[in-house]
Amino acid sequence: MRLEWRFLTNEGQEEEGLGHAGIETFKGSPYPGLARESAQNSLDACLKTPEGSHQPIRMVFRQQMVARESIPEVAALQQTLDACLSRSKDRKIRKDTLFFELACDAIRKPLISVLTVEDYGTTGLIGPSEAGTPFHALIKGSGVSQKSSTDAGGSFGIGKNAAFAVSQLRTVVYSTLYKQGTSQRYLAQGKAILVSHTDHRSDEKRGIGYCGHADFQAVETPKLLPEWLHRTETGTTVASLAFQHQGGWEWQMAESLVRNFFAAVHEGTVSFEVVREGSEPITITKDTLGSLFEHDAIHKAAEGTGSSSELSFASAMYQALTAPETKTFQQTFKDVGVFRFRLLEGAGLPRKIGFLRNGMYLTDNLRHFGHPLARFSLSRDFVGVVEPLDVATSGHLRELENPRHDELSADRLDDPRARDQARAAMKKLGKWLRDVVKEQTSTPPEAEMLLEEMNRFFSSPETGTEIPDPANSQTNPERIKIRTKTTSMPPAGSGPVGESGSAGGRKPKGAGSGQTTGTRPGGGRGMQGGRGGKTITFRSLRSHLVDPAQANTRVISLEPTESALARLEDLLIGAVSDEPLDIVTLNGHRCAKTPSVQLTEGERKSVTVEFIEPYSGPIRVVLTKVDDEGARHAD
Numbered sequence: 001m002r003l004e005w006r007f008l009t010n011e012g013q014e015e016e017g018l019g020h021a022g023i024e025t026f027k028g029s030p031y032p033g034l035a036r037e038s039a040q041n042s043l044d045a046c047l048k049t050p051e052g053s054h055q056p057i058r059m060v061f062r063q064q065m066v067a068r069e070s071i072p073e074v075a076a077l078q079q080t081l082d083a084c085l086s087r088s089k090d091r092k093i094r095k096d097t098l099f100f101e102l103a104c105d106a107i108r109k110p111l112i113s114v115l116t117v118e119d120y121g122t123t124g125l126i127g128p129s130e131a132g133t134p135f136h137a138l139i140k141g142s143g144v145s146q147k148s149s150t151d152a153g154g155s156f157g158i159g160k161n162a163a164f165a166v167s168q169l170r171t172v173v174y175s176t177l178y179k180q181g182t183s184q185r186y187l188a189q190g191k192a193i194l195v196s197h198t199d200h201r202s203d204e205k206r207g208i209g210y211c212g213h214a215d216f217q218a219v220e221t222p223k224l225l226p227e228w229l230h231r232t233e234t235g236t237t238v239a240s241l242a243f244q245h246q247g248g249w250e251w252q253m254a255e256s257l258v259r260n261f262f263a264a265v266h267e268g269t270v271s272f273e274v275v276r277e278g279s280e281p282i283t284i285t286k287d288t289l290g291s292l293f294e295h296d297a298i299h300k301a302a303e304g305t306g307s308s309s310e311l312s313f314a315s316a317m318y319q320a321l322t323a324p325e326t327k328t329f330q331q332t333f334k335d336v337g338v339f340r341f342r343l344l345e346g347a348g349l350p351r352k353i354g355f356l357r358n359g360m361y362l363t364d365n366l367r368h369f370g371h372p373l374a375r376f377s378l379s380r381d382f383v384g385v386v387e388p389l390d391v392a393t394s395g396h397l398r399e400l401e402n403p404r405h406d407e408l409s410a411d412r413l414d415d416p417r418a419r420d421q422a423r424a425a426m427k428k429l430g431k432w433l434r435d436v437v438k439e440q441t442s443t444p445p446e447a448e449m450l451l452e453e454m455n456r457f458f459s460s461p462e463t464g465t466e467i468p469d470p471a472n473s474q475t476n477p478e479r480i481k482i483r484t485k486t487t488s489m490p491p492a493g494s495g496p497v498g499e500s501g502s503a504g505g506r507k508p509k510g511a512g513s514g515q516t517t518g519t520r521p522g523g524g525r526g527m528q529g530g531r532g533g534k535t536i537t538f539r540s541l542r543s544h545l546v547d548p549a550q551a552n553t554r555v556i557s558l559e560p561t562e563s564a565l566a567r568l569e570d571l572l573i574g575a576v577s578d579e580p581l582d583i584v585t586l587n588g589h590r591c592a593k594t595p596s597v598q599l600t601e602g603e604r605k606s607v608t609v610e611f612i613e614p615y616s617g618p619i620r621v622v623l624t625k626v627d628d629e630g631a632r633h634a635d
Contacts, residue, residue: 003224005076005192006216007199007209016196016207018096022161023170023193025404029305030165031249032256034117035061036360037159038238039261040405042119043270043358045134045236057121057270061253063245064277065111070226071241072173072190072211078107080209081169083197096195106168106242115166115243116228119235124178127187129218139174139189139210139218158403164193168242173211175222175239177231184234188225189218250276251301257284258292259307259314263387264359265289266321293318314361316383317354320344327440330389331432335418336425337393341433342385343440351376353384353433357397360405368409369423371430372613377574379441386433396422536599536623537561543619551614556621557606560599564625569594570609571620578620585610596626 026033039059046054068074085100106112125135138160163172175188190211199205210216222230229237257265257272264270265284272284284292292298293315302311320326320342329341353373355362365373376382388394400408400422410423538558546553556570568586571578582593587608599605 001213001221001224003073003211003219004214005073005080005190005209005211006214007080007192007194007197007205007207010196010204010206013204014196014206017093018099018170018195020161020164020193022158023164025158026162026165029252030162030244031252032305032307034162034166034240035253035256036260036405037162038117038119039257039270039272040358040360041159042122042236043261043264043360045119045122045124046269054269055121056268057119058273059120059270060116060118060273060275061250062116062118062275063243063250064114064116064228066114066226066228068107068110068112070228071107071112072225074107077169077171077192077211078104079200080192080194080197080205081107083199083205084194084207087195087197103169103242112241113243113245114228115240115245117163117238117240120233122235124231124234125174125176125187125236126178127176127180127185127218129187129189135174135176135178135187135218139191140216163238163240166244167240168244170194171241173225173229173239173241174236175225175229175231176236177234179234186220186222186231187218188212188222188229245276248297248301248304250274250279250282251297252305254282254284254292255298255301255305255307255311258289258298259302259311260361261359262289262293262314262318263321263356263361263385266318267359269359289318290322313350313352313354313364313383316349316352317356317361317385319346319349320383320385329436331429333425333428333432335421336396336429338389339386339393339429340389341436343382343436344384345380345382345441347381349381349383351379351381351383353386353437355397355408356385356387357394357401362397362401363406363408366408366426366430368407368411369426369430370613371427371434373430373433375572375579375613376437376441377572377577377579378443378617379437380443382437382441384433384437386429400426534625536564536566536625538621538623540604541621543621545616546608548616551616552611553608554619555606555608556619557604558621559604560601560623562599563601564599565596566599566623566625567594568597568607568609569622569624570611571622572615573618573620581615581619582612583609584612594624597623599623 026037038061042057042059043054046057071077081100081104085097085104088096088100125133125138127133127135129135129139164170169192171190171192173188173190175186177184177186179185192207192209192211194207194209196207197205212218219225229239231237254272254274257274261270261272265272266286266289268286271286272282274282274284293311299308299311302308323344323346325346326342326344329343330338331341332338352364354364365371367373388397397408400410400412402409402412408426410419410426413419413422538560540557540559542555542557544555545551546555556568560566568583570581570583572581580593583591583595584593585591586595586597597605597607
């Protein structure tokens with residue numbers, strides 16, 4: 001049977017451009033996005049043992065040059081691209097015109113670059129090609145998916161657009177081999193997402209078209225297709241035509257796989273291979289994972305995509321999975337399930353907690369449940385890893401994920417009762433994590449310490465010898481003279497001994513904020529250089545909680561030494577360093593993180609502040625004078 005490219009009719013003459021929302025989602029970082037989405041889809045389709053555990057998966061990202069003639073119905077596809085170019089020129093749409101000029105040039109070359117993403121050890125895309133099957137959902141579904149397990153991650157069908165984002169023709173061909181009873185079945189179909197156009201018969205067509213048999217049917221005979229679309233094992237091949245392979249793309253994909261799937265690789269659930277034609281393949285297995293975290297090319301790729309900090313965090317979490325010193329905790333939460341928390345202490349660790357599911361990294365916070373998990377200032381350095389302990393818990397967590405799989409929120413649930421239950425359970429999870437971190441990493445006070453160097457200041461009980469007091473020269477107890485001695489506390493806010501340190505001077509060009517030229521070292525916030533602007537000194541600082549049960553709200557009062565409009569900044573006094581506390585309300589009103597307050601010299605000022613998260617420990621206060629320009633923009 002003959003194959004054909006066929007595009008949907010456009011009887012309503014709808015205008016469709018290149019701004020496809022799903023594809024645009026991945027245009028910012030196409031290679032890491034494709035690697036992450038493809039790996040997640042393959043993990044969701046893994047084969048299971050009779051006991052229900054996952055069988056190992058192998059994935060290959062293979063770039064190769066293929067003959068133009070091997071592209072299915074390449075002449076018909078070229079004709080459609082020419083029609084799209086003509087339409088873009090007629091509409092004078094510069095972006096679309098440039099895209100189709102490049103596409104028409106690429107499809108006419110004798111050799112065309114193709115990226116095939118192949119998985120092995122999976123179920124494949126189970127057919128047939130009709131509604132309600134995974135094959136149909138992937139190729140013809142919109143906003144739907146048919147996954148094989150309750151904890152499968154791709155619940156939105158958005159990730160499939162990543163393959164189009166790396167195709168210069170916006171064209172992808174799918175082929176799969178799956179089991180049906182005791183036999184194997186083959187299915188394949190191509191799909192293009194272009195723009196609305198007028199074809200060579202002057203018929204109005206939409207931008208979506210399919211390659212296969214008549215009436216949009218899939219191909220069931222592999223011999224009708226080139227060898228690079230054939231399958232010998234169950235699994236799926238996704239081929240992006242005219243692959244846009246920029247320099248270093250293979251390392252960007254490898255970095256994304258290492259950063260997002262280190263847990264699955266470490267557990268032996270999956271292994272990856274990234275192959276660039278003419279180069280040595282990059283192999284990602286349990287044995288190579290540790291060295292790849294230190295590989296220069298991986299770090300260079302992370303710098304290029306702006307993910308260096310995420311890679312560093314992933315490396316720390318990998319340490320938590322492999323270090324023998326890691327402590328493991330487990331807790332059950334009603335309506336959500338059972339979670340395992342691994343905690344590793346060590347100098348230089350980021351003091352962050354990461355959440356995994358199915359061996360894939362999700363997020364580092366529960367901010368939608370009142371637990372940003374961003375500050376652990378009174379704790380020693382640590383890293384934590386949280387993951388569901390069973391399939392049911394993983395399924396509940398999946399329901400809270402956003403389409404990008406990097407955020408959790410109960411608002412994604414439609415059932416109000418289920419939403420409230422999930423929110424309450426996840427809040428308890430966040431509190432439990434904080435309690436474990438506090439219990440395990442807080443530094444307890446020493447009950448007793450032997451200081452040999454202090455012995456000379458104290459007499460020994462055995463000798464009875466008194467040590468003379470050098471500060472008291474009066475030896476006659478009947479004629480003691482009492483002299484008054486005045487002392488004054490240095491005002492807080494400036495100078496080498498003030499609580500807030502030096503103001504840091506001004507910028508060399510006269511600006512009053514930012515990194516500055518000050519040289520005086522201070523005992524507090526305004527160390528050498530430091531925050532710009534002039535600090536305002538104050539006396540008699542008092543700070544207390546309004547209600548012990550509400551640790552995020554407190555009253556701060558002080559006596560300024562000058563009148564001015566000043567920015568109020570509160571700092572959390574930590575074991576390692578002071579960190580800013582974000583203020584969300586001032587005297588009951590929403591405000592900036594560092595709100596402005598009006599001060600009068602010698603007049604006591606009291607304000608009630610609410611922090612973004614509970615904190616009942618000691619704080620440091622900094623008042624920075626707002627200049628004339630800043631006053632006009634004061635909060």
